[in-house]
Amino acid sequence: MTAGPLDARTAGAVRGLAARATAADRVAPLSEQPLLWLTDPEPPAVHVCATDASGEVVGYAQADVGAATWVSAELVVDPSRRRTGIGSRLLGRLRSEAAVVPGRTLQVWAHGDLPAARAFAGDAGMVVVRELWRMRLDLTSPRPERPLPQGVRVRPFVPGQDEEAWRRVNSRAFAYHPEQGRMTSNDLRAREAEPWFDPAGFLLAEREGALLGSVWTKVHPSDEGRDDGHAAAVGEIYVVGVDPDAQGLGLGGALTALGLDHLAARGLSSAILYTGAENTVAIRTYTRLGFTKASADVKFGYGTQGSPSGVTMST
The missing domain is CATH 3.40.630.30 (Gcn5-related N-acetyltransferase (GNAT))
Incomplete structure (x- = not known):
């Protein structure tokens, strides 16, 4: 876990990772606040970067630790490296951060409520604890x-x-x-x-x-x-x-x-x-x-952890 701002190179690598995931999934994996906190000098957040043997960032998670009773997190894995255990390892690190304060719970956002995210959460023993609607309006009407x-x-x-x-x-x-x-x-x-x-x-x-x-x-x-x-x-x-x-x-x-x-x-x-x-x-x-529901983001609670080989978590 790393507190404070990421260096410019690492922050750029995380943004590039998020862009690749957006192109693959048709939905951005990280919301506005986590992206702003990448280089914020005093964010109430910690960062976890997963890198491969070449040093490329292949996974990233951010934990919002500003609340006393819960940790809210977002994570993303490179589309070419999914289903290799990286997401489970990131989730495990997030659980460790939440457990620093006894009784504090971990909650993880899944933007777009994609089937793959549902499956990942289900395998980890997580359930939906909150839903955020994205509503749309035709301004010409x-x-x-x-x-x-x-x-x-x-x-x-x-x-x-x-x-x-x-x-x-x-x-x-x-x-x-x-x-x-x-x-x-x-x-x-x-x-x-x-x-x-x-x-x-x-x-x-x-x-x-x-x-x-x-x-x-x-x-x-x-x-x-x-x-x-x-x-x-x-x-x-x-x-x-x-x-x-x-x-x-x-x-x-x-x-x-x-x-x-x-x-x-x-x-x-x-x-x-x-x-x-x-x-x-x-x-x-x-x-x-005139707004109608267009899509939803969901937040999952609970979690588990795993450990992929060949991937390093920076702390």
Whole structure:
């Protein structure tokens, strides 16, 4: 296990590995946060790299160790080296990291809910503990109007000014959420440095100068790497958050509608978002706006370990 940032060469090798897996599976094996944490100077995460005799990275796992009661992980094995025990070995290392704290559980994401991932999890004695829906909307179809609550005004996010206020409201809005509610100032700044970041698509809702909520949009140049048949550029409702004191006003639906209007004005024909399958309130809101379920990611709990020959795990 390695804490802290990977060196540039190793981080590049991991990204290359993820790209090969994406091309083979039509779904990205690592989500945005693990990729950002590859070179983050102080990530609440540890890295495990599996290398062959030539030093090539053929497997990678990352464990989010920022929570006290669970470790959330993602892993990927080179398509040409699968079914050789590398995945089991990575899983074993992840289990060891989780066991450092007595009672802490291991949970592993499988993006796209692919049959091979299901089989791997089943062989390891793992079961589904969470499901994340990917929902899609046709932006060219008419959408119902969702007016803002009385007295609420919306403006774009101002970098260098609004970070802390936004982060406080985000933490309150997602206090229940295992990932979003833990977003730090470093996490926010890392996203501001990404090529896709556009403050014009990051809208803040205020009343009498107090921040009530926000909608943050993102544009993907291509939707390739997914298994739902879409390859054109796509917009995303990246984050919609409403302060608990402002909930019940219809602000979440109104902000989502404004985010969709922004994406449509950019000439995009479709939009996506992610939401937990257990969040029935959000799903009802998004369904009323026209979203439908397109695919799902699943998180598995429990695990086992194995040990392939000829492969080295860096620690």
